[in-house]
Amino acid sequence: MQIVRKNLTFQLDKPILYMMTKKRRRLLELLQESVQPLSAQQVYEQMEESLDMATVYRGLKYLEEAGEISSFLLDCSERGVERYYSQSSSxxxxxxxxxxxxxxxxxxxxxxxxxxxxxxxxxxxxxxxxxxxxxxxxxxxxxxxxx
Amino acid sequence: MQIVRKNLTFQLDKPILYMMTKKRRRLLELLQESVQPLSAQQVYEQMEESLDMATVYRGLKYLEEAGEISSFLLDCSERGVERYYSQSSSxxxxxxxxxxxxxxxxxxxxxxxxxxxxxxxxxxxxxxxxxxxxxxxxxxxxxxxxx
DNA sequence: AAAAATATGCAAATCGTTCGCAAAAATTTG
DNA sequence: CAAATTTTTGCGAACGATTTGCATATTTTT
CATH class of the missing domain: 3.30.1490.190 (Ferric-uptake regulator, C-terminal dimerisarion domain)
Structure with missing residues:
Protein backbone atom coordinates (compact mmCIF):
# COMPACT_ATOMS: atom_id res chain seq x y z
CA MET A 1 0.00 0.00 0.00
CA GLN A 2 1.21 3.44 -0.82
CA ILE A 3 1.05 6.33 1.53
CA VAL A 4 -1.63 8.60 0.29
CA ARG A 5 -1.81 12.31 0.68
CA LYS A 6 -4.54 14.68 -0.13
CA ASN A 7 -4.76 15.79 -3.73
CA LEU A 8 -2.25 13.19 -4.69
CA THR A 9 -4.25 10.04 -5.08
CA PHE A 10 -6.35 8.96 -7.98
CA GLN A 11 -8.61 5.98 -8.18
CA LEU A 12 -10.23 4.57 -11.25
CA ASP A 13 -10.70 7.18 -13.95
CA LYS A 14 -12.06 10.07 -12.00
CA PRO A 15 -9.72 11.73 -9.56
CA ILE A 16 -10.75 11.01 -5.99
CA LEU A 17 -8.64 12.99 -3.65
CA TYR A 18 -8.40 11.58 -0.22
CA MET A 19 -6.57 11.77 2.99
CA MET A 20 -4.91 8.85 4.68
CA THR A 21 -4.74 9.54 8.36
CA LYS A 22 -3.03 7.39 10.97
CA LYS A 23 -6.27 5.84 12.11
CA ARG A 24 -7.43 5.10 8.61
CA ARG A 25 -4.11 3.56 7.78
CA ARG A 26 -4.41 1.27 10.79
CA LEU A 27 -7.87 0.23 9.68
CA LEU A 28 -6.60 -0.56 6.24
CA GLU A 29 -3.56 -2.43 7.51
CA LEU A 30 -5.71 -4.51 9.79
CA LEU A 31 -7.87 -5.58 6.89
CA GLN A 32 -4.86 -6.25 4.71
CA GLU A 33 -3.33 -8.44 7.39
CA SER A 34 -6.53 -10.34 8.00
CA VAL A 35 -7.23 -13.47 6.02
CA GLN A 36 -10.88 -13.20 6.94
CA PRO A 37 -13.25 -10.39 6.12
CA LEU A 38 -14.06 -8.53 9.32
CA SER A 39 -17.13 -6.78 10.60
CA ALA A 40 -16.87 -3.27 12.03
CA GLN A 41 -17.23 -4.80 15.47
CA GLN A 42 -14.39 -7.23 14.85
CA VAL A 43 -12.20 -4.47 13.49
CA TYR A 44 -12.96 -2.48 16.60
CA GLU A 45 -12.04 -5.36 18.88
CA GLN A 46 -8.84 -6.18 17.05
CA MET A 47 -7.53 -2.62 17.10
CA GLU A 48 -4.77 -2.28 19.64
CA GLU A 49 -4.87 1.52 19.66
CA SER A 50 -8.12 2.93 20.91
CA LEU A 51 -10.51 4.02 18.25
CA ASP A 52 -14.09 5.07 18.60
CA MET A 53 -16.73 2.87 17.03
CA ALA A 54 -18.03 5.83 15.03
CA THR A 55 -14.56 6.38 13.69
CA VAL A 56 -14.31 2.76 12.68
CA TYR A 57 -17.54 3.05 10.71
CA ARG A 58 -16.58 6.35 9.18
CA GLY A 59 -13.13 5.11 8.34
CA LEU A 60 -14.37 1.93 6.73
CA LYS A 61 -16.90 3.82 4.66
CA TYR A 62 -14.22 6.25 3.63
CA LEU A 63 -11.79 3.53 2.62
CA GLU A 64 -14.49 1.77 0.67
CA GLU A 65 -15.38 4.90 -1.24
CA ALA A 66 -11.73 5.38 -1.95
CA GLY A 67 -11.64 1.89 -3.41
CA GLU A 68 -9.19 0.45 -0.91
CA ILE A 69 -11.57 -2.02 0.63
CA SER A 70 -14.87 -3.58 -0.27
CA SER A 71 -17.73 -4.94 1.73
CA PHE A 72 -20.72 -7.23 1.64
CA LEU A 73 -23.65 -8.03 3.84
CA LEU A 74 -23.98 -11.32 5.62
CA ASP A 75 -26.68 -12.78 7.76
CA CYS A 76 -24.93 -15.09 10.15
CA SER A 77 -26.85 -17.22 12.61
CA GLU A 78 -24.37 -16.34 15.31
CA ARG A 79 -23.71 -12.69 14.69
CA GLY A 80 -26.82 -11.59 12.85
CA VAL A 81 -26.82 -9.20 9.94
CA GLU A 82 -23.57 -7.34 9.60
CA ARG A 83 -21.41 -5.81 6.95
CA TYR A 84 -18.03 -7.44 6.43
CA TYR A 85 -15.02 -5.67 5.04
CA SER A 86 -11.95 -6.92 3.23
CA GLN A 87 -9.19 -5.35 1.24
CA SER A 88 -9.87 -4.79 -2.43
CA SER A 89 -7.18 -7.04 -3.75
CA SER A 90 -6.38 -7.08 -7.44
CA MET B 1 -51.74 -22.46 -2.95
CA GLN B 2 -53.30 -25.00 -0.72
CA ILE B 3 -55.07 -24.21 2.46
CA VAL B 4 -52.97 -25.46 5.26
CA ARG B 5 -54.18 -26.69 8.57
CA LYS B 6 -52.30 -27.61 11.64
CA ASN B 7 -50.87 -31.08 11.70
CA LEU B 8 -51.71 -31.53 8.08
CA THR B 9 -48.87 -29.94 6.23
CA PHE B 10 -45.50 -31.35 5.55
CA GLN B 11 -42.57 -29.64 3.94
CA LEU B 12 -39.44 -31.29 2.64
CA ASP B 13 -38.68 -34.53 4.40
CA LYS B 14 -39.22 -33.63 7.97
CA PRO B 15 -42.75 -32.90 8.93
CA ILE B 16 -43.17 -29.24 9.76
CA LEU B 17 -46.61 -28.73 11.07
CA TYR B 18 -47.86 -25.26 10.70
CA MET B 19 -50.86 -23.12 10.89
CA MET B 20 -52.07 -20.91 8.11
CA THR B 21 -54.00 -18.07 9.62
CA LYS B 22 -55.90 -15.40 7.71
CA LYS B 23 -53.19 -12.84 8.18
CA ARG B 24 -50.46 -15.20 7.13
CA ARG B 25 -52.42 -16.21 4.10
CA ARG B 26 -52.78 -12.58 3.10
CA LEU B 27 -49.05 -12.10 3.48
CA LEU B 28 -48.37 -15.08 1.30
CA GLU B 29 -50.92 -14.06 -1.31
CA LEU B 30 -49.47 -10.60 -1.51
CA LEU B 31 -46.04 -12.00 -2.23
CA GLN B 32 -47.41 -14.45 -4.73
CA GLU B 33 -49.20 -11.68 -6.57
CA SER B 34 -46.19 -9.42 -6.58
CA VAL B 35 -43.75 -9.60 -9.47
CA GLN B 36 -41.19 -7.86 -7.33
CA PRO B 37 -39.68 -9.05 -4.09
CA LEU B 38 -40.97 -6.87 -1.28
CA SER B 39 -39.47 -5.64 1.93
CA ALA B 40 -41.39 -5.97 5.20
CA GLN B 41 -42.13 -2.28 4.99
CA GLN B 42 -43.53 -2.60 1.48
CA VAL B 43 -45.62 -5.57 2.47
CA TYR B 44 -46.94 -3.55 5.35
CA GLU B 45 -47.84 -0.63 3.10
CA GLN B 46 -49.49 -2.77 0.48
CA MET B 47 -51.71 -4.62 2.91
CA GLU B 48 -55.25 -3.40 2.66
CA GLU B 49 -56.34 -4.93 5.94
CA SER B 50 -54.56 -3.53 8.94
CA LEU B 51 -51.71 -5.59 10.22
CA ASP B 52 -49.17 -4.71 12.81
CA MET B 53 -45.57 -4.38 11.71
CA ALA B 54 -44.51 -6.96 14.27
CA THR B 55 -47.03 -9.35 12.81
CA VAL B 56 -45.67 -8.74 9.35
CA TYR B 57 -42.20 -9.62 10.51
CA ARG B 58 -43.35 -12.63 12.47
CA GLY B 59 -45.53 -13.82 9.64
CA LEU B 60 -42.78 -13.48 7.06
CA LYS B 61 -40.34 -15.32 9.25
CA TYR B 62 -42.89 -18.02 9.83
CA LEU B 63 -43.64 -18.42 6.14
CA GLU B 64 -39.97 -18.55 5.35
CA GLU B 65 -39.36 -21.27 7.90
CA ALA B 66 -42.29 -23.16 6.45
CA GLY B 67 -40.62 -22.93 3.05
CA GLU B 68 -43.34 -20.88 1.40
CA ILE B 69 -41.23 -17.82 0.79
CA SER B 70 -37.58 -16.95 0.71
CA SER B 71 -35.63 -13.82 1.39
CA PHE B 72 -32.37 -12.06 0.76
CA LEU B 73 -30.63 -8.95 2.00
CA LEU B 74 -30.12 -5.95 -0.19
CA ASP B 75 -28.37 -2.68 0.35
CA CYS B 76 -30.20 -0.18 -1.77
CA SER B 77 -29.04 3.41 -2.05
CA GLU B 78 -32.60 4.60 -1.70
CA ARG B 79 -33.97 2.30 0.94
CA GLY B 80 -30.86 1.21 2.79
CA VAL B 81 -30.29 -2.30 4.07
CA GLU B 82 -33.45 -4.34 4.10
CA ARG B 83 -34.56 -7.91 3.72
CA TYR B 84 -36.68 -8.65 0.68
CA TYR B 85 -39.15 -11.48 0.43
CA SER B 86 -40.54 -13.38 -2.51
CA GLN B 87 -42.50 -16.56 -2.95
CA SER B 88 -40.48 -19.75 -3.16
CA SER B 89 -41.46 -20.70 -6.66
CA SER B 90 -40.51 -24.09 -8.04
C1' DA C 1 3.27 29.30 12.56
C1' DA C 2 -1.46 30.76 11.87
C1' DA C 3 -5.64 29.95 9.40
C1' DA C 4 -8.65 26.69 7.18
C1' DA C 5 -10.23 22.19 6.34
C1' DT C 6 -11.03 17.67 7.82
C1' DA C 7 -11.12 13.84 11.16
C1' DT C 8 -12.17 12.16 15.72
C1' DG C 9 -14.59 11.14 20.22
C1' DC C 10 -18.65 11.24 22.64
C1' DA C 11 -23.37 10.94 23.23
C1' DA C 12 -27.66 10.87 21.22
C1' DA C 13 -30.45 9.54 17.28
C1' DT C 14 -31.98 6.43 13.58
C1' DC C 15 -33.59 2.43 11.36
C1' DG C 16 -34.74 -2.19 10.57
C1' DT C 17 -36.12 -5.78 13.35
C1' DT C 18 -37.30 -8.36 17.66
C1' DC C 19 -39.46 -9.19 22.14
C1' DG C 20 -42.61 -9.21 26.34
C1' DC C 21 -47.00 -9.26 27.59
C1' DA C 22 -52.01 -9.09 27.62
C1' DA C 23 -55.90 -9.71 24.55
C1' DA C 24 -57.84 -12.19 20.47
C1' DA C 25 -58.21 -16.11 17.39
C1' DA C 26 -57.57 -20.90 16.27
C1' DT C 27 -57.28 -25.63 17.74
C1' DT C 28 -58.07 -29.41 20.73
C1' DT C 29 -60.66 -31.64 24.30
C1' DG C 30 -64.55 -33.53 26.71
C1' DC D 1 -70.68 -27.31 20.81
C1' DA D 2 -68.65 -25.08 24.71
C1' DA D 3 -64.72 -25.07 27.71
C1' DA D 4 -59.87 -25.61 28.04
C1' DT D 5 -55.55 -25.12 25.71
C1' DT D 6 -52.43 -23.47 22.30
C1' DT D 7 -50.95 -20.14 19.14
C1' DT D 8 -51.22 -15.58 17.08
C1' DT D 9 -51.81 -10.70 17.20
C1' DG D 10 -51.29 -5.75 18.58
C1' DC D 11 -48.99 -2.55 21.19
C1' DG D 12 -45.13 -0.50 23.10
C1' DA D 13 -40.66 -0.99 24.55
C1' DA D 14 -36.14 -2.92 23.54
C1' DC D 15 -32.32 -4.15 20.51
C1' DG D 16 -28.21 -4.05 17.71
C1' DA D 17 -25.92 -2.22 13.87
C1' DT D 18 -24.97 2.03 11.98
C1' DT D 19 -25.23 7.15 11.56
C1' DT D 20 -25.16 11.92 13.03
C1' DG D 21 -24.43 16.50 15.58
C1' DC D 22 -21.30 18.93 17.80
C1' DA D 23 -17.13 20.39 20.17
C1' DT D 24 -12.30 19.22 20.06
C1' DA D 25 -8.08 17.41 17.94
C1' DT D 26 -5.43 16.59 13.88
C1' DT D 27 -4.06 17.49 9.31
C1' DT D 28 -3.49 20.41 5.45
C1' DT D 29 -3.02 24.78 3.28
C1' DT D 30 -1.43 29.45 3.42
Whole structure:
Protein backbone atom coordinates (compact mmCIF):
# COMPACT_ATOMS: atom_id res chain seq x y z
CA MET A 1 0.00 0.00 0.00
CA GLN A 2 1.21 3.44 -0.82
CA ILE A 3 1.05 6.33 1.53
CA VAL A 4 -1.63 8.60 0.29
CA ARG A 5 -1.81 12.31 0.68
CA LYS A 6 -4.54 14.68 -0.13
CA ASN A 7 -4.76 15.79 -3.73
CA LEU A 8 -2.25 13.19 -4.69
CA THR A 9 -4.25 10.04 -5.08
CA PHE A 10 -6.35 8.96 -7.98
CA GLN A 11 -8.61 5.98 -8.18
CA LEU A 12 -10.23 4.57 -11.25
CA ASP A 13 -10.70 7.18 -13.95
CA LYS A 14 -12.06 10.07 -12.00
CA PRO A 15 -9.72 11.73 -9.56
CA ILE A 16 -10.75 11.01 -5.99
CA LEU A 17 -8.64 12.99 -3.65
CA TYR A 18 -8.40 11.58 -0.22
CA MET A 19 -6.57 11.77 2.99
CA MET A 20 -4.91 8.85 4.68
CA THR A 21 -4.74 9.54 8.36
CA LYS A 22 -3.03 7.39 10.97
CA LYS A 23 -6.27 5.84 12.11
CA ARG A 24 -7.43 5.10 8.61
CA ARG A 25 -4.11 3.56 7.78
CA ARG A 26 -4.41 1.27 10.79
CA LEU A 27 -7.87 0.23 9.68
CA LEU A 28 -6.60 -0.56 6.24
CA GLU A 29 -3.56 -2.43 7.51
CA LEU A 30 -5.71 -4.51 9.79
CA LEU A 31 -7.87 -5.58 6.89
CA GLN A 32 -4.86 -6.25 4.71
CA GLU A 33 -3.33 -8.44 7.39
CA SER A 34 -6.53 -10.34 8.00
CA VAL A 35 -7.23 -13.47 6.02
CA GLN A 36 -10.88 -13.20 6.94
CA PRO A 37 -13.25 -10.39 6.12
CA LEU A 38 -14.06 -8.53 9.32
CA SER A 39 -17.13 -6.78 10.60
CA ALA A 40 -16.87 -3.27 12.03
CA GLN A 41 -17.23 -4.80 15.47
CA GLN A 42 -14.39 -7.23 14.85
CA VAL A 43 -12.20 -4.47 13.49
CA TYR A 44 -12.96 -2.48 16.60
CA GLU A 45 -12.04 -5.36 18.88
CA GLN A 46 -8.84 -6.18 17.05
CA MET A 47 -7.53 -2.62 17.10
CA GLU A 48 -4.77 -2.28 19.64
CA GLU A 49 -4.87 1.52 19.66
CA SER A 50 -8.12 2.93 20.91
CA LEU A 51 -10.51 4.02 18.25
CA ASP A 52 -14.09 5.07 18.60
CA MET A 53 -16.73 2.87 17.03
CA ALA A 54 -18.03 5.83 15.03
CA THR A 55 -14.56 6.38 13.69
CA VAL A 56 -14.31 2.76 12.68
CA TYR A 57 -17.54 3.05 10.71
CA ARG A 58 -16.58 6.35 9.18
CA GLY A 59 -13.13 5.11 8.34
CA LEU A 60 -14.37 1.93 6.73
CA LYS A 61 -16.90 3.82 4.66
CA TYR A 62 -14.22 6.25 3.63
CA LEU A 63 -11.79 3.53 2.62
CA GLU A 64 -14.49 1.77 0.67
CA GLU A 65 -15.38 4.90 -1.24
CA ALA A 66 -11.73 5.38 -1.95
CA GLY A 67 -11.64 1.89 -3.41
CA GLU A 68 -9.19 0.45 -0.91
CA ILE A 69 -11.57 -2.02 0.63
CA SER A 70 -14.87 -3.58 -0.27
CA SER A 71 -17.73 -4.94 1.73
CA PHE A 72 -20.72 -7.23 1.64
CA LEU A 73 -23.65 -8.03 3.84
CA LEU A 74 -23.98 -11.32 5.62
CA ASP A 75 -26.68 -12.78 7.76
CA CYS A 76 -24.93 -15.09 10.15
CA SER A 77 -26.85 -17.22 12.61
CA GLU A 78 -24.37 -16.34 15.31
CA ARG A 79 -23.71 -12.69 14.69
CA GLY A 80 -26.82 -11.59 12.85
CA VAL A 81 -26.82 -9.20 9.94
CA GLU A 82 -23.57 -7.34 9.60
CA ARG A 83 -21.41 -5.81 6.95
CA TYR A 84 -18.03 -7.44 6.43
CA TYR A 85 -15.02 -5.67 5.04
CA SER A 86 -11.95 -6.92 3.23
CA GLN A 87 -9.19 -5.35 1.24
CA SER A 88 -9.87 -4.79 -2.43
CA SER A 89 -7.18 -7.04 -3.75
CA SER A 90 -6.38 -7.08 -7.44
CA UNK A 91 -9.63 -8.61 -8.51
CA UNK A 92 -12.95 -8.86 -6.78
CA UNK A 93 -13.48 -11.77 -4.48
CA UNK A 94 -16.20 -13.99 -3.12
CA UNK A 95 -16.34 -15.90 0.08
CA UNK A 96 -17.72 -19.12 1.38
CA UNK A 97 -19.19 -18.79 4.83
CA UNK A 98 -19.27 -21.73 7.17
CA UNK A 99 -22.59 -21.96 8.95
CA UNK A 100 -20.95 -23.97 11.71
CA UNK A 101 -17.77 -22.13 12.71
CA UNK A 102 -18.70 -18.88 10.94
CA UNK A 103 -15.34 -18.53 9.25
CA UNK A 104 -14.82 -17.42 5.69
CA UNK A 105 -12.97 -19.16 2.92
CA UNK A 106 -11.94 -17.19 -0.09
CA UNK A 107 -12.74 -18.36 -3.58
CA UNK A 108 -9.93 -18.36 -6.10
CA UNK A 109 -12.09 -17.34 -8.95
CA UNK A 110 -15.54 -16.04 -9.58
CA UNK A 111 -17.87 -18.96 -10.33
CA UNK A 112 -20.17 -16.72 -12.29
CA UNK A 113 -20.36 -17.44 -15.96
CA UNK A 114 -20.53 -14.66 -18.47
CA UNK A 115 -22.93 -11.93 -17.60
CA UNK A 116 -23.40 -11.08 -21.26
CA UNK A 117 -26.05 -13.69 -21.66
CA UNK A 118 -27.96 -12.21 -18.76
CA UNK A 119 -27.54 -8.72 -20.11
CA UNK A 120 -28.91 -9.79 -23.47
CA UNK A 121 -31.87 -11.58 -21.97
CA UNK A 122 -32.85 -8.88 -19.55
CA UNK A 123 -31.63 -5.69 -21.17
CA UNK A 124 -29.90 -4.95 -17.90
CA UNK A 125 -26.44 -3.49 -17.73
CA UNK A 126 -24.83 -5.37 -14.87
CA UNK A 127 -22.40 -3.27 -12.91
CA UNK A 128 -21.59 -5.30 -9.87
CA UNK A 129 -22.46 -8.56 -8.24
CA UNK A 130 -22.35 -10.07 -4.80
CA UNK A 131 -22.24 -13.74 -4.22
CA UNK A 132 -22.50 -15.42 -0.86
CA UNK A 133 -22.04 -19.12 -0.54
CA UNK A 134 -23.02 -20.77 2.69
CA UNK A 135 -22.20 -24.26 3.78
CA UNK A 136 -19.91 -26.27 5.98
CA UNK A 137 -16.15 -26.01 5.87
CA UNK A 138 -13.87 -29.01 5.79
CA UNK A 139 -12.96 -28.84 9.47
CA UNK A 140 -16.53 -28.64 10.63
CA UNK A 141 -17.57 -31.54 8.46
CA UNK A 142 -14.92 -33.65 10.13
CA UNK A 143 -15.84 -32.46 13.60
CA UNK A 144 -19.44 -33.41 13.11
CA UNK A 145 -18.49 -36.81 11.82
CA UNK A 146 -16.14 -37.30 14.75
CA UNK A 147 -18.86 -36.75 17.30
CA MET B 1 -51.74 -22.46 -2.95
CA GLN B 2 -53.30 -25.00 -0.72
CA ILE B 3 -55.07 -24.21 2.46
CA VAL B 4 -52.97 -25.46 5.26
CA ARG B 5 -54.18 -26.69 8.57
CA LYS B 6 -52.30 -27.61 11.64
CA ASN B 7 -50.87 -31.08 11.70
CA LEU B 8 -51.71 -31.53 8.08
CA THR B 9 -48.87 -29.94 6.23
CA PHE B 10 -45.50 -31.35 5.55
CA GLN B 11 -42.57 -29.64 3.94
CA LEU B 12 -39.44 -31.29 2.64
CA ASP B 13 -38.68 -34.53 4.40
CA LYS B 14 -39.22 -33.63 7.97
CA PRO B 15 -42.75 -32.90 8.93
CA ILE B 16 -43.17 -29.24 9.76
CA LEU B 17 -46.61 -28.73 11.07
CA TYR B 18 -47.86 -25.26 10.70
CA MET B 19 -50.86 -23.12 10.89
CA MET B 20 -52.07 -20.91 8.11
CA THR B 21 -54.00 -18.07 9.62
CA LYS B 22 -55.90 -15.40 7.71
CA LYS B 23 -53.19 -12.84 8.18
CA ARG B 24 -50.46 -15.20 7.13
CA ARG B 25 -52.42 -16.21 4.10
CA ARG B 26 -52.78 -12.58 3.10
CA LEU B 27 -49.05 -12.10 3.48
CA LEU B 28 -48.37 -15.08 1.30
CA GLU B 29 -50.92 -14.06 -1.31
CA LEU B 30 -49.47 -10.60 -1.51
CA LEU B 31 -46.04 -12.00 -2.23
CA GLN B 32 -47.41 -14.45 -4.73
CA GLU B 33 -49.20 -11.68 -6.57
CA SER B 34 -46.19 -9.42 -6.58
CA VAL B 35 -43.75 -9.60 -9.47
CA GLN B 36 -41.19 -7.86 -7.33
CA PRO B 37 -39.68 -9.05 -4.09
CA LEU B 38 -40.97 -6.87 -1.28
CA SER B 39 -39.47 -5.64 1.93
CA ALA B 40 -41.39 -5.97 5.20
CA GLN B 41 -42.13 -2.28 4.99
CA GLN B 42 -43.53 -2.60 1.48
CA VAL B 43 -45.62 -5.57 2.47
CA TYR B 44 -46.94 -3.55 5.35
CA GLU B 45 -47.84 -0.63 3.10
CA GLN B 46 -49.49 -2.77 0.48
CA MET B 47 -51.71 -4.62 2.91
CA GLU B 48 -55.25 -3.40 2.66
CA GLU B 49 -56.34 -4.93 5.94
CA SER B 50 -54.56 -3.53 8.94
CA LEU B 51 -51.71 -5.59 10.22
CA ASP B 52 -49.17 -4.71 12.81
CA MET B 53 -45.57 -4.38 11.71
CA ALA B 54 -44.51 -6.96 14.27
CA THR B 55 -47.03 -9.35 12.81
CA VAL B 56 -45.67 -8.74 9.35
CA TYR B 57 -42.20 -9.62 10.51
CA ARG B 58 -43.35 -12.63 12.47
CA GLY B 59 -45.53 -13.82 9.64
CA LEU B 60 -42.78 -13.48 7.06
CA LYS B 61 -40.34 -15.32 9.25
CA TYR B 62 -42.89 -18.02 9.83
CA LEU B 63 -43.64 -18.42 6.14
CA GLU B 64 -39.97 -18.55 5.35
CA GLU B 65 -39.36 -21.27 7.90
CA ALA B 66 -42.29 -23.16 6.45
CA GLY B 67 -40.62 -22.93 3.05
CA GLU B 68 -43.34 -20.88 1.40
CA ILE B 69 -41.23 -17.82 0.79
CA SER B 70 -37.58 -16.95 0.71
CA SER B 71 -35.63 -13.82 1.39
CA PHE B 72 -32.37 -12.06 0.76
CA LEU B 73 -30.63 -8.95 2.00
CA LEU B 74 -30.12 -5.95 -0.19
CA ASP B 75 -28.37 -2.68 0.35
CA CYS B 76 -30.20 -0.18 -1.77
CA SER B 77 -29.04 3.41 -2.05
CA GLU B 78 -32.60 4.60 -1.70
CA ARG B 79 -33.97 2.30 0.94
CA GLY B 80 -30.86 1.21 2.79
CA VAL B 81 -30.29 -2.30 4.07
CA GLU B 82 -33.45 -4.34 4.10
CA ARG B 83 -34.56 -7.91 3.72
CA TYR B 84 -36.68 -8.65 0.68
CA TYR B 85 -39.15 -11.48 0.43
CA SER B 86 -40.54 -13.38 -2.51
CA GLN B 87 -42.50 -16.56 -2.95
CA SER B 88 -40.48 -19.75 -3.16
CA SER B 89 -41.46 -20.70 -6.66
CA SER B 90 -40.51 -24.09 -8.04
CA UNK B 91 -36.79 -23.40 -8.10
CA UNK B 92 -34.68 -20.84 -6.37
CA UNK B 93 -34.35 -17.47 -7.99
CA UNK B 94 -31.99 -14.57 -8.30
CA UNK B 95 -32.70 -10.96 -9.00
CA UNK B 96 -31.13 -8.08 -10.78
CA UNK B 97 -31.55 -4.84 -8.93
CA UNK B 98 -31.63 -1.55 -10.76
CA UNK B 99 -29.56 1.06 -8.98
CA UNK B 100 -31.55 3.79 -10.68
CA UNK B 101 -35.23 2.91 -10.26
CA UNK B 102 -34.65 0.28 -7.57
CA UNK B 103 -36.83 -2.31 -9.24
CA UNK B 104 -36.02 -5.97 -9.48
CA UNK B 105 -35.81 -8.15 -12.55
CA UNK B 106 -35.94 -11.88 -12.14
CA UNK B 107 -33.36 -14.14 -13.71
CA UNK B 108 -34.62 -17.12 -15.65
CA UNK B 109 -31.86 -19.35 -14.57
CA UNK B 110 -29.07 -19.41 -12.08
CA UNK B 111 -25.88 -18.14 -13.72
CA UNK B 112 -23.75 -20.06 -11.31
CA UNK B 113 -21.72 -22.84 -12.81
CA UNK B 114 -21.28 -26.10 -11.02
CA UNK B 115 -20.43 -25.78 -7.40
CA UNK B 116 -18.68 -29.11 -7.44
CA UNK B 117 -15.46 -27.56 -8.60
CA UNK B 118 -15.59 -25.14 -5.72
CA UNK B 119 -16.39 -27.89 -3.29
CA UNK B 120 -13.41 -29.91 -4.48
CA UNK B 121 -11.06 -26.97 -4.29
CA UNK B 122 -12.12 -25.75 -0.91
CA UNK B 123 -13.38 -28.85 0.84
CA UNK B 124 -16.51 -26.89 1.59
CA UNK B 125 -19.93 -28.42 1.35
CA UNK B 126 -22.01 -25.66 -0.21
CA UNK B 127 -25.57 -25.63 1.02
CA UNK B 128 -27.02 -22.42 -0.27
CA UNK B 129 -26.04 -19.39 -2.23
CA UNK B 130 -27.23 -15.84 -2.65
CA UNK B 131 -26.48 -13.80 -5.68
CA UNK B 132 -27.25 -10.14 -6.08
CA UNK B 133 -26.66 -8.43 -9.36
CA UNK B 134 -26.77 -4.66 -9.47
CA UNK B 135 -26.89 -2.51 -12.51
CA UNK B 136 -29.19 -0.46 -14.66
CA UNK B 137 -32.38 -1.78 -16.15
CA UNK B 138 -33.35 -1.25 -19.76
CA UNK B 139 -35.82 1.54 -19.04
CA UNK B 140 -33.39 3.53 -16.95
CA UNK B 141 -30.66 3.21 -19.54
CA UNK B 142 -33.01 4.72 -22.09
CA UNK B 143 -34.14 7.47 -19.75
CA UNK B 144 -30.61 8.54 -19.08
CA UNK B 145 -29.79 8.59 -22.76
CA UNK B 146 -32.92 10.60 -23.47
CA UNK B 147 -31.96 13.40 -21.13
C1' DA C 1 3.27 29.30 12.56
C1' DA C 2 -1.46 30.76 11.87
C1' DA C 3 -5.64 29.95 9.40
C1' DA C 4 -8.65 26.69 7.18
C1' DA C 5 -10.23 22.19 6.34
C1' DT C 6 -11.03 17.67 7.82
C1' DA C 7 -11.12 13.84 11.16
C1' DT C 8 -12.17 12.16 15.72
C1' DG C 9 -14.59 11.14 20.22
C1' DC C 10 -18.65 11.24 22.64
C1' DA C 11 -23.37 10.94 23.23
C1' DA C 12 -27.66 10.87 21.22
C1' DA C 13 -30.45 9.54 17.28
C1' DT C 14 -31.98 6.43 13.58
C1' DC C 15 -33.59 2.43 11.36
C1' DG C 16 -34.74 -2.19 10.57
C1' DT C 17 -36.12 -5.78 13.35
C1' DT C 18 -37.30 -8.36 17.66
C1' DC C 19 -39.46 -9.19 22.14
C1' DG C 20 -42.61 -9.21 26.34
C1' DC C 21 -47.00 -9.26 27.59
C1' DA C 22 -52.01 -9.09 27.62
C1' DA C 23 -55.90 -9.71 24.55
C1' DA C 24 -57.84 -12.19 20.47
C1' DA C 25 -58.21 -16.11 17.39
C1' DA C 26 -57.57 -20.90 16.27
C1' DT C 27 -57.28 -25.63 17.74
C1' DT C 28 -58.07 -29.41 20.73
C1' DT C 29 -60.66 -31.64 24.30
C1' DG C 30 -64.55 -33.53 26.71
C1' DC D 1 -70.68 -27.31 20.81
C1' DA D 2 -68.65 -25.08 24.71
C1' DA D 3 -64.72 -25.07 27.71
C1' DA D 4 -59.87 -25.61 28.04
C1' DT D 5 -55.55 -25.12 25.71
C1' DT D 6 -52.43 -23.47 22.30
C1' DT D 7 -50.95 -20.14 19.14
C1' DT D 8 -51.22 -15.58 17.08
C1' DT D 9 -51.81 -10.70 17.20
C1' DG D 10 -51.29 -5.75 18.58
C1' DC D 11 -48.99 -2.55 21.19
C1' DG D 12 -45.13 -0.50 23.10
C1' DA D 13 -40.66 -0.99 24.55
C1' DA D 14 -36.14 -2.92 23.54
C1' DC D 15 -32.32 -4.15 20.51
C1' DG D 16 -28.21 -4.05 17.71
C1' DA D 17 -25.92 -2.22 13.87
C1' DT D 18 -24.97 2.03 11.98
C1' DT D 19 -25.23 7.15 11.56
C1' DT D 20 -25.16 11.92 13.03
C1' DG D 21 -24.43 16.50 15.58
C1' DC D 22 -21.30 18.93 17.80
C1' DA D 23 -17.13 20.39 20.17
C1' DT D 24 -12.30 19.22 20.06
C1' DA D 25 -8.08 17.41 17.94
C1' DT D 26 -5.43 16.59 13.88
C1' DT D 27 -4.06 17.49 9.31
C1' DT D 28 -3.49 20.41 5.45
C1' DT D 29 -3.02 24.78 3.28
C1' DT D 30 -1.43 29.45 3.42
Missing amino acids: CHRHFLHCVSCHSFTSLNECPLGSLEKIEKETGFRVEEHYLTLKGTCEKCQINVRGK | CHRHFLHCVSCHSFTSLNECPLGSLEKIEKETGFRVEEHYLTLKGTCEKCQINVRGK
